Amino acid sequence: MPPRLQTLRLRCLFALGLSLLAPLPALAAQEAATGSAGTVQSAASFDATALDAWVEEVRERFEVPGIAVGVVKDGQVVFEGGWGVRELGRPEKVDAQTLFAIASNTKAFTAASLAMLVDEKKLSWDDRVTDHLPWFRMSDPYVTADMRIRDLLTHRSGLGLGAGDLLFWPGSDYSTTEVVQRLARVPLKTGFRERYAYDNILYATATLVIEQVSGQSYADFLQQRFFDPLGMSGTRFNVDALRPGDPAATGHAKADFTTLRPTFPLTWHNAAGAGGIYSSVHDMGRWMRAQLAGGSFTDGQGREHALFTPARQKEMWSLVSPIPIAEPAVPELAPSKPDFLGYGLGWMTSSYRGERLVWHTGGWPGMVSRVTLVPGRNLGVVVLTNQESGGAFNALTLQILDAFLQPAEKNDWIAAYAAAAEKSRAKAEEAWAKRVAARDRRSKPSLPDSAWTGTWRDAWYGDVVIEQENSRLRMRFPRSPLLTGTLEHWQHDTFLVKWDDRTLNGDAFVTFTLDADGEPREARMEAASDLTDFSFDFQDLVLKPVE
Known part of the structure; x- marks a missing residue:
């Protein structure tokens, strides 16, 4: 895979009579x-x-x-x-x-x-x-x-x-x-x-x-x-x-x-x-x-x-x-x-x-x-x-x-x-500072924590689970054990999921939307930091609640 920080992720004929499925003789050793x-x-x-x-x-x-x-x-x-x-x-x-x-x-x-x-x-x-x-x-x-x-x-x-x-x-x-x-x-x-x-x-x-x-x-x-x-x-x-x-x-x-x-x-x-x-x-x-x-x-x-x-x-x-x-x-x-x-x-x-x-x-x-x-x-x-x-x-x-x-x-x-x-x-820190400055800390979610719990399904990835655990909202990707973390309220109906393993450096915003009846309809995600590896392609997820 391409490495992090936006670097790009990054080699004749067989001898006659040689079996194509048999290993070839090893390369000669070098003296040094x-x-x-x-x-x-x-x-x-x-x-x-x-x-x-x-x-x-x-x-x-x-x-x-x-x-x-x-x-x-x-x-x-x-x-x-x-x-x-x-x-x-x-x-x-x-x-x-x-x-x-x-x-x-x-x-x-x-x-x-x-x-x-x-x-x-x-x-x-x-x-x-x-x-x-x-x-x-x-x-x-x-x-x-x-x-x-x-x-x-x-x-x-x-x-x-x-x-x-x-x-x-x-x-x-x-x-x-x-x-x-x-x-x-x-x-x-x-x-x-x-x-x-x-x-x-x-x-x-x-x-x-x-x-x-x-x-x-x-x-x-x-x-x-x-x-x-x-x-x-x-x-x-x-x-x-x-x-x-x-x-x-x-x-x-x-x-x-x-x-x-x-x-x-x-x-x-x-x-x-x-x-x-x-x-x-x-x-x-x-x-x-x-x-x-x-x-x-x-x-x-x-x-x-x-x-x-x-x-x-x-x-x-x-x-x-x-x-x-x-x-x-x-x-x-x-x-x-x-x-x-x-x-x-x-x-x-x-x-x-x-x-x-x-x-x-x-x-x-x-x-x-x-x-x-x-x-x-x-x-x-x-x-x-x-x-x-x-x-x-x-x-x-x-x-x-x-x-x-x-x-x-x-x-x-x-x-x-x-x-x-x-x-x-420095650019990533500046971008984060702007997010923090724009945050409305006084805002509250539209619904209680229990409303967001349950199984959410994306068409290509599969299921994601949100549950309450000791008064905290927890998110986990059952097929990807490392993607387990705590949802902290950010503003309005947006939460920040902070993964338990802090070396992932892949924390993400989770934003919920409601339908006309005020029920959770969809959740979208995006990486929180500009330094997060692009392989955390959260932005392609379209999570729908599973009845």
């Missing part, structure tokens, strides 16, 4: 010298001391407990290592093998999975989704009929930003099939293929297509087609697949946007293709090398193999959905403004200092990340973190890119992104 924070292979072209200083400055400015960085250049691992701790208050250190949720960087694996099936002529990008999932439905019959496999990956379906994410964020007991079936009632916001709007739910649909066409579970497909062949031995399909002893990091968030602490556990068992994978910079280095090599890799015996054809990679890296280019948030970020920006199939593509970038970011409760490829320089950078700071991974990525690109103009990207984060925080 050990450095202070990690491993360095090409010290002549990469200053690990400078990187150490950058990371420590980022950790301090953005309050990030642990960061891991991997850099590959010309087919070799230049650097892989870590700083800080896996969890605050515990001694375990972050290193190159530490596992983080890579979140929406999973989308590139999902796109590559479909690309493999296209190479094998088991499907076409232009197949209708209903050719493989006959029961698939969108809320518009025309979109249902013309939705192609390619459309699942390009964020231009007509769905709004993060539409349907509440079905799996912040965790629910719906199955993947149930999530996708509920798409039939998720409202569209724009015309089909009209404009870009990031979504996750269609990648859940892509997961089901992969399983239907391949005859394998998505987990088995990833393991046999990517993790085993590339030697990504530490990588796991999702958090449920973590094994005892796996060196996994813990996510951290600022409770009430103020106090940093470990956040809630989450599993995307029902949208794994959108953002489930856990990996390390060591393993992601192997993924980046294969991507930069056009989908090919060398096994332990020095033999060349391929994951997918160059034609498929060209399709995945080609811009399909243009994205409007906004002005930088602060003047210090002006040099990072791209000449073009858009989404392909599982990847973003843009420019930076005259070079084409292929990249993606990932956002998970308590963890955000970025993978960046510079094909023209055969360069790849991955930054994994266990705090919700997009500024941290962006600043480090651009500092590292500049170390290789050697621009005439030097920029302090750490200071620039810190300024942008401060501006975003």
Whole structure:
């Protein structure tokens, strides 16, 4: 999923005679010298001391407990290592093998999975989704009929930003099939293929297509087609697949946007293709090398193999959905403004200092990340973190890119992104202050608390329950246990629901309307803070009382 604070959520032929269902030989191991924070292979072209200083400055400015960085250049691992701790208050250190949720960087694996099936002529990008999932439905019959496999990956379906994410964020007991079936009632916001709007739910649909066409579970497909062949031995399909002893990091968030602490556990068992994978910079280095090599890799015996054809990679890296280019948030970020920006199939593509970038970011409760490829320089950078700071991974990525690109103009990207984060925080505080100032504290609800209790139903999400508990109004989403909180009167018939887990940072206003007889007719919700993750798509809920 895209990370928080409005960052965008963000990879040939098989050898003759090789079984398409059998795992390919593992990628040859790399020999490397050990450095202070990690491993360095090409010290002549990469200053690990400078990187150490950058990371420590980022950790301090953005309050990030642990960061891991991997850099590959010309087919070799230049650097892989870590700083800080896996969890605050515990001694375990972050290193190159530490596992983080890579979140929406999973989308590139999902796109590559479909690309493999296209190479094998088991499907076409232009197949209708209903050719493989006959029961698939969108809320518009025309979109249902013309939705192609390619459309699942390009964020231009007509769905709004993060539409349907509440079905799996912040965790629910719906199955993947149930999530996708509920798409039939998720409202569209724009015309089909009209404009870009990031979504996750269609990648859940892509997961089901992969399983239907391949005859394998998505987990088995990833393991046999990517993790085993590339030697990504530490990588796991999702958090449920973590094994005892796996060196996994813990996510951290600022409770009430103020106090940093470990956040809630989450599993995307029902949208794994959108953002489930856990990996390390060591393993992601192997993924980046294969991507930069056009989908090919060398096994332990020095033999060349391929994951997918160059034609498929060209399709995945080609811009399909243009994205409007906004002005930088602060003047210090002006040099990072791209000449073009858009989404392909599982990847973003843009420019930076005259070079084409292929990249993606990932956002998970308590963890955000970025993978960046510079094909023209055969360069790849991955930054994994266990705090919700997009500024941290962006600043480090651009500092590292500049170390290789050697621009005439030097920029302090750490200071620039810190300024942008401060501006975003100040803007959100100003917006909240305006809400508080406009609040009519003397107003009272139209009806007693008991009138709002009962079951409320939304067409696409399902049921939400409001009940009285020890003189308090409580709201809970039965299918999403973390969405349980207390309703506090705000003004008139609007309440503020404050979730019990304060690291959610997803408090929301709930506004009730009455019918002509003065009975509750409808309830609508909206996020209370501008800093709330867009995956809390409360605004799409239309809750009706259930008799």
